[in-house]
Amino acid sequence: MAFVDSEVSGGTQADQDALSVKIVVAGGFGVGKTTFVGAVSEIEPLRTEALMTEASTSVDDLSMLPDKRTTTVAMDFGRITLADDLVLYLFGTPGQNRFWFMWDDITRGAIGAVVLVDTRRLADCFGAIDYVEQRGIPFVVALNAFNGIQEHDVEDVRDALQVGPEVPFVVTDARDRESVKVVLVTLVEHAMSLIQQT
Amino acid sequence: MAAPDGRRVRPYLATRGRTRPVQDIAIEALVSTTKDGRTNGSDPEPERERILRLCHSPRSVAEVAAIVSMPLGVARVLVADLETEGLVRVADPHAAFAGSEEPARNLSVLERVRDGLRRL
Ligand SMILES: Nc1nc2c(ncn2[C@@H]2O[C@H](COP(=O)(O)OP(=O)(O)OP(=O)(O)O)[C@@H](O)[C@H]2O)c(=O)[nH]1
Numbered sequence A: 001m002a003f004v005d006s007e008v009s010g011g012t013q014a015d016q017d018a019l020s021v022k023i024v025v026a027g028g029f030g031v032g033k034t035t036f037v038g039a040v041s042e043i044e045p046l047r048t049e050a051l052m053t054e055a056s057t058s059v060d061d062l063s064m065l066p067d068k069r070t071t072t073v074a075m076d077f078g079r080i081t082l083a084d085d086l087v088l089y090l091f092g093t094p095g096q097n098r099f100w101f102m103w104d105d106i107t108r109g110a111i112g113a114v115v116l117v118d119t120r121r122l123a124d125c126f127g128a129i130d131y132v133e134q135r136g137i138p139f140v141v142a143l144n145a146f147n148g149i150q151e152h153d154v155e156d157v158r159d160a161l162q163v164g165p166e167v168p169f170v171v172t173d174a175r176d177r178e179s180v181k182v183v184l185v186t187l188v189e190h191a192m193s194l195i196q197q198t
Numbered sequence B: 001m002a003a004p005d006g007r008r009v010r011p012y013l014a015t016r017g018r019t020r021p022v023q024d025i026a027i028e029a030l031v032s033t034t035k036d037g038r039t040n041g042s043d044p045e046p047e048r049e050r051i052l053r054l055c056h057s058p059r060s061v062a063e064v065a066a067i068v069s070m071p072l073g074v075a076r077v078l079v080a081d082l083e084t085e086g087l088v089r090v091a092d093p094h095a096a097f098a099g100s101e102e103p104a105r106n107l108s109v110l111e112r113v114r115d116g117l118r119r120l
């Protein structure tokens, strides 16, 4: 595997393709996912749509949709060029959590997920947490500080969400680039520690 | 949509010679126009032409879909066709690591991501 070898030895063949990796930004409707992506992305967050009918077999509540032929599901994403040969994409999940087929596409091969939480609406993130837990996707919980949550409230939120002590919790402001960077670094380090444990 | 010889073509349904299911192309896979794709003259299909121009600098499949304004599934099919014809290269991170660990589970990759984020 030429790429892996040169990656390990730090090779710089000119014609080599860059490696792209991704992190998922999940959470309930209006919790700040697009804001979070936009705070660190080098491009304005872009929007991609998938047609509902593309994956209709994996969606069980199609009949509840007003028009199955035209329904699209959107996700926002941003890009960060980390090096000449390394690009990180941040994908925000669709705001409506029931479009799970899109999540499969977004999360496959991801480094991990940031689950954004608005502490005034805790239940909105249950679906996202269930999803990443069930699939063993490394994740951190980022409490978006809309109303100035304090660090000492964090353990109460952990209890309320019933998330184990091994999962990092951080307070963030999705509008603030430095704050978002801290969340992303925390996630990558968490993913690394999970590998080192096995 | 008509081909140069006037024959009607169905742009989104071509499947010739494809080596893997289209849905398997990762949304973050990087598409870049090959030398052939650059020198081939303009493509009769506007969407294909736009992809070939866009990917002179590598772009993910998701970016292709967003910028060319087409659903992800359509972008995947067009990119797969262009790849089959040798007009673009698709650097799929999962394919690159096939048989070994995924890049997202490779410690040296994760270290580079972490360090890159810290440097931002
Ligand atoms: N005060 C405050 N407002 C925020 C913060 N993050 C986001 N907002 C605001 O909250 C609103 C929703 O943010 P979005 O980033 O659009 O949320 P989203 O999760 O992408 O929303 P959907 O895609 O519709 O689910 C916007 O008006 C943001 O400006 C934050 O950390 N603090």
Ligand SMILES: [Mg+2]
Residues within 6 Å of the ligand: A033, A034, A035, A076, A092, A095
């Ligand atoms: Mg959004």
